Amino acid sequence: MEEREKNKKKRIALTVAGVLTFALIAGGMGVGIASLVRSEMQSAKVNTFIAYQMEKDAEAQKQENEYIEDGFKVGGNYEIKSTTHISDAYKNGDPSALSAEDKETYDLASEVIAKVIKEGMSDYEKEVAIYDWMFDNIGQGMSTTIQMPGQNANAYTPHDVLTSKNAVCVGYATTFRLFMNMLDMDVHIVHNDYHSWDEVKLDDGEWYQVDIYTDVSSRVRYRNFNMTDDIARTGHDWDGSGLPEAKGIKYSYALQNAKKAKDLFEIPAKIKDLVDKNKSDALYFSFPKKFTEADIALANTMISQCQQNLYALENGGSCDLSAAFYPDENDSFVLAIYVTNYTSNQNQSEKADEKDVEKMTATINEVFGVSAGEAVPGDGGVVPENPMPKDGGVVPEKPVLTKDAANVIVTEEGKGVVEDGATEYIQK
Numbered sequence: 001m002e003e004r005e006k007n008k009k010k011r012i013a014l015t016v017a018g019v020l021t022f023a024l025i026a027g028g029m030g031v032g033i034a035s036l037v038r039s040e041m042q043s044a045k046v047n048t049f050i051a052y053q054m055e056k057d058a059e060a061q062k063q064e065n066e067y068i069e070d071g072f073k074v075g076g077n078y079e080i081k082s083t084t085h086i087s088d089a090y091k092n093g094d095p096s097a098l099s100a101e102d103k104e105t106y107d108l109a110s111e112v113i114a115k116v117i118k119e120g121m122s123d124y125e126k127e128v129a130i131y132d133w134m135f136d137n138i139g140q141g142m143s144t145t146i147q148m149p150g151q152n153a154n155a156y157t158p159h160d161v162l163t164s165k166n167a168v169c170v171g172y173a174t175t176f177r178l179f180m181n182m183l184d185m186d187v188h189i190v191h192n193d194y195h196s197w198d199e200v201k202l203d204d205g206e207w208y209q210v211d212i213y214t215d216v217s218s219r220v221r222y223r224n225f226n227m228t229d230d231i232a233r234t235g236h237d238w239d240g241s242g243l244p245e246a247k248g249i250k251y252s253y254a255l256q257n258a259k260k261a262k263d264l265f266e267i268p269a270k271i272k273d274l275v276d277k278n279k280s281d282a283l284y285f286s287f288p289k290k291f292t293e294a295d296i297a298l299a300n301t302m303i304s305q306c307q308q309n310l311y312a313l314e315n316g317g318s319c320d321l322s323a324a325f326y327p328d329e330n331d332s333f334v335l336a337i338y339v340t341n342y343t344s345n346q347n348q349s350e351k352a353d354e355k356d357v358e359k360m361t362a363t364i365n366e367v368f369g370v371s372a373g374e375a376v377p378g379d380g381g382v383v384p385e386n387p388m389p390k391d392g393g394v395v396p397e398k399p400v401l402t403k404d405a406a407n408v409i410v411t412e413e414g415k416g417v418v419e420d421g422a423t424e425y426i427q428k
Contacts, residue, residue, distance in 0.1 A: 067188050067242030074196045078156040079169040080189055086158075087181035101159055108162040109178060123185055123203040127210075127226075130179045134212050135221055138167055138175070170196050171214040180314045192238050197224070199246055206248025211236070219280045220338045222253040223324075224323050231326065254326040254336040258286040264298055267337070271306050275319060283337040290332040296325070299335060318343045 070082040089095040116129040156170040173196040177187040186201040197211035208231040211224035303323045320340040325333040
C-alpha cells in the first residue's frame with residue numbers, strides 16, 4: 001500500500017513538472033505567463049497536456065489496483081482457476097447448476113467441512129481445522145513406486161487435489177481458498193512466477209499469509225501459517241501492490257499457542273524432550289520480560305549449539321532444528337522452535353505392516369543375494385525422501401551425517417557445522 005501511494009505521488013509530481021516545463025518553454029519563446037493564460041490557443045494546449053497526463057495517471061492507477069489472480073499461470077503451466085461458483089452454490093445450498101466435475105468437487109469439499117467444522121467455531125478455529133485436514137490428508141500424497149489409477153502428482157485444481165490427494169502449490173492454494181470461501185471467509189491467492197499460497201482475512205479484520213504447500217514439503221506444521229507480510233518475506237517473494245497488507249498478529253499460531261517460560265535457560269531441556277519423541281513438532285514460548293538485543297543473541301547461540309549437539313546424537317542425522325521469532329502484542333517476541341524428523345511418516349495409515357516388510361526384505365535379500373537395507377544408488381548418492389516438486393517449489397534437503405574418526409560432520413546443501421580437525425562432507 002505504501003508503494004502504491006509513493007507511485008501516485010510520483011505521477012502527480014511528474015504532471016506538475018510537465019506543466020511547469022511547458023510554461024518555461026513558452027516563456028523562453030518570449031510569451032509571458034499572463035499572455036499564455038489569455039491565449040485561447042495556448043490554454044487549449046496546456047489543458048490537453050494536463051488531460052493527457054491525468055489519463056495516463058488513471059490508467060496506471062487502474063493497473064496497480066488490478067491484481068491478476070484467476071487466470072494467472074504459475075510456472076507457465078498451473079492456472080489459478082476460479083471456484084466462486086462452487087462456494088456460492090454451497091452457501092446457497094443449491095448445487096443444481098454445477099457441472100458433473102464441479103458437483104463432485106462440491107460433494108468432496110462438503111464432506112470435509114461436515115467432518116472437521118463444529119458448531120460455534122470462530123473463523124480462526126475453522127481455518128486451523130481446514131489447515132490440519134489438508135496437512136494430514138493431502139500432505140505429500142501417497143508416494144509409490146507403482147503408479148496408481150487416479151493419482152495425479154501435478155494436481156492443481158481442487159477437484160484433482162481432493163480426488164487424488166496430491167497437489168502442486170497451486171493445488172494447495174486453490175483448494176484452501178475454496179474451503180475458506182465455502183465458510184464465508186475472504187481469501188486471495190498470492191503468487192509469483194513459480195509459487196503460490198494464500199492470504200486470508202480473519203474475524204479481527206486483519207489479513208494473514210498461509211502457505212500449506214511449503215509446510216507439507218518441509219514437514220513442519222504451522223511454520224508458514226498466519227504470517228505477517230514481514231515474516232512471509234523472509235521466505236517468499238511477491239508483488240504486493242495489488243493485495244491487502246497482511247499485518248495481523250492476534251491469530252499467529254505461535255502467539256495463540258505460546259507457553260510461558262521463565263527464561264531461555266529452561267528451553268534446551270524442552271528441545272531435548274521433543275527430539276526424543278522421534279517426530280516432527282514445534283514448541284512456542286513467551287517470556288515475562290521484553291526481549292533485548294542481548295536476549296536475541298543468546299537465543300541464537302542456544303539454537304546453534306543445540307543443533308550441533310542434536311547432530312551428535314544417535315538419531316541426530318534424521319532430525320533438523322530451526323527457530324523463528326514472531327512478534328507479539330506487547331512489542332516483544334514469541335520464540336518458535338521446530339524439530340523436523342525425516343524418518344516420521346505423517347500418513348501412518350499408508351505404511352505397510354512392519355512384519356510383512358521384514359519378511360519381504362528377507363525374501364528379496366535371499367533372491368538377489370544382497371542386503372536391501374544396505375543397498376545404495378548406482379552413483380552412491382543419497383536418495384531423497386521427497387523429490388523436488390515439479391512446480392518449482394523448494395523442498396529442503398535431508399541433512400547428511402557422516403563421520404571422520406571421532407568427529408561428526410553434518411552439511412545441508414553444502415553448508416553445516418564441521419568440528420575442528422574434520423574434513424567437510426559436501427552433499428551431492
